[in-house]
Amino acid sequence: MTVAYISHADCGRHDTGWQHPEHVGRLRAIPRALRHDVELFQALEHLEARHASAEELALAHAPAYIEQVRALAAQGGGRLDGDTVASEGSWDAATAACGAVLDGVDRAFREPGARAFAAVRPPGHHALRDRAMGFCLFGNVAIAAHYARQVHGAGRVLIVDWDVHHGNGTQALVEDEPAIRFVSMHQWPWYPGTGAADDRGPHRSIWNVPLPGGLPPDRYVEALSRAIDQATAAWVPDLVLISAGFDSLRGDPLGGFTLELEHVDALTRQLVQRAEAWCAGRLVSALEGGYDPDRLGAACLTHLRALG
Ligand SMILES: [Zn+2]
Numbered sequence: 057m058t059v060a061y062i063s064h065a066d067c068g069r070h071d072t073g074w075q076h077p078e079h080v081g082r083l084r085a086i087p088r089a090l091r092h093d094v095e096l097f098q099a100l101e102h103l104e105a106r107h108a109s110a111e112e113l114a115l116a117h118a119p120a121y122i123e124q125v126r127a128l129a130a131q132g133g134g135r136l137d138g139d140t141v142a143s144e145g146s147w148d149a150a151t152a153a154c155g156a157v158l159d160g161v162d163r164a165f166r167e168p169g170a171r172a173f174a175a176v177r178p179p180g181h182h183a184l185r186d187r188a189m190g191f192c193l194f195g196n197v198a199i200a201a202h203y204a205r206q207v208h209g210a211g212r213v214l215i216v217d218w219d220v221h222h223g224n225g226t227q228a229l230v231e232d233e234p235a236i237r238f239v240s241m242h243q244w245p246w247y248p249g250t251g252a253a254d255d256r257g258p259h260r261s262i263w264n265v266p267l268p269g270g271l272p273p274d275r276y277v278e279a280l281s282r283a284i285d286q287a288t289a290a291w292v293p294d295l296v297l298i299s300a301g302f303d304s305l306r307g308d309p310l311g312g313f314t315l316e317l318e319h320v321d322a323l324t325r326q327l328v329q330r331a332e333a334w335c336a337g338r339l340v341s342a343l344e345g346g347y348d349p350d351r352l353g354a355a356c357l358t359h360l361r362a363l364g
Contacts, residue, residue: 057337059363060172061090062159064105064152067177069145070193071133076141077310077347078177078191086175089353096361103163105156105174107148108199112158115202116195116229118186125150125193136188150178150193157200157297160340164295165208169337171328171363173300175356179344181223181299182248189225190248197299197342198229201236204295211235214293217242218280218323219301219344220311222251222264226299231257237287241265241280241304243312263287269312273319276304281326288334296331296339298324302346302355310347317358324362339363 068080090097113122128134129147136142153176160172180197182190197215204210215230217223217240227250230236242251244266251264263283267276302320304313324341331339341359346352 057169057171057364058099058101059360060103060160060163060170061100061175061360062103062105062156062172063175064156066145066148066152069143070149070178071143071145072141078179081349082346082352083175083177085349085353086356089357093357096357099364100360103159105152105159107151108154108158112203113151113154113194113199115206116185116199121186125188136193137190140188140191140193142193146178146193152176153178153180154194154196154199157196157340157342158203161200161204161208161295164338164340169332171337171339172341173356173360173363174340174342176343180342181217181219181226181301181344182221183225184228190221192225195225195229197297198226200297200340201230202233205235210294212237212291212293213295213297214288215239215297215299216284216327217299217301217344218304219299220304220308220313221247221301221345223299224248224250227257227262231259231262234259234261237261237263237291237293239263239265239280239283239287241267241276241283243267243269270314273314273316276313276315277319277322280323284330292334294335294338296327296335298327298339298341299344300341300359301344302352305346305351305355307351308346308348310345317354320355320358321362324359328363
């Protein structure tokens with residue numbers, strides 16, 4: 057089984073400036089780390105993503121907002137939110153980021169068990185239907201979940217988000233569709249302030265796991281596993297999507313969780329095993345946060361190895 061590594065050079069054209077934590081150096085750290093593992097590099101199928109279309113983005117976003125982002129980039133960029141900026145290349149970057157996840161979904165339904173990691177930026181899990189938020193322009197993973205249902209006829213989609221921040225955007229974009237279940241583990245209290253355990257969404261299809269920072273790492277792994285168990289009790293998904301935020305690792309400048317690489321390995325293997333049991337191994341993972349570039353590169357390698 058070949059794991060696909062899907063990315064696009066345009067993801068580097070979302071220019072936030074080097075002072076911004078979500079800078080282009082994050083993404084560059086991944087191929088840099090891969091160069092030190094020739095065996096893994098050669099085992100991966102390297103794919104260049106397509107750009108998602110405006111129609112595909114509209115699976116989860118308001119057309120007026122999609123046009124606002126496109127127009128802002130065409131004008132040379134500007135500010136979208138207190139901490140979210142767009143540059144001239146941001147439309148191409150954001151559509152490539154989403155397209156990479158959609159390509160992973162296409163591949164998962166074409167070849168049983170074909171897993172993929174979308175190494176992309178900007179991230180997506182804070183983006184709301186009609187506005188950017190928290191470094192995110194479009195909800196890449198939420199769009200991919202709706203896309204899998206509409207284009208590939210997936211009955212049920214499970215999204216697991218282990219980024220240290222609550223995936224408030226993903227929740228907002230999927231909570232009205234009970235066939236998509238969302239499990240998010242995140243630091244609490246922390247940005248963006250949402251994601252209480254009793255916030256289950258209108259169809260009780262959301263499992264939020266808020267936890268304090270600084271716990272022993274096994275506590276996070278156990279809590280997330282338990283929530284996945286609850287979300288999938290007598291409910292078998294046809295596709296598993298991961299919002300892989302590596303800001304949940306110990307030492308991240310924007311988070312206080314304590315995961316080490318061994319926990320990234322364990323969480324990834326656990327979801328691969330579950331996907332094998334549930335849905336012929338269909339699993340697509342997409343990069344979200346992770347703000348220590350070297351640590352991010354190492355985590356992505358661990359994640360890629362465990363996906364294989
Ligand atoms: Zn994050």
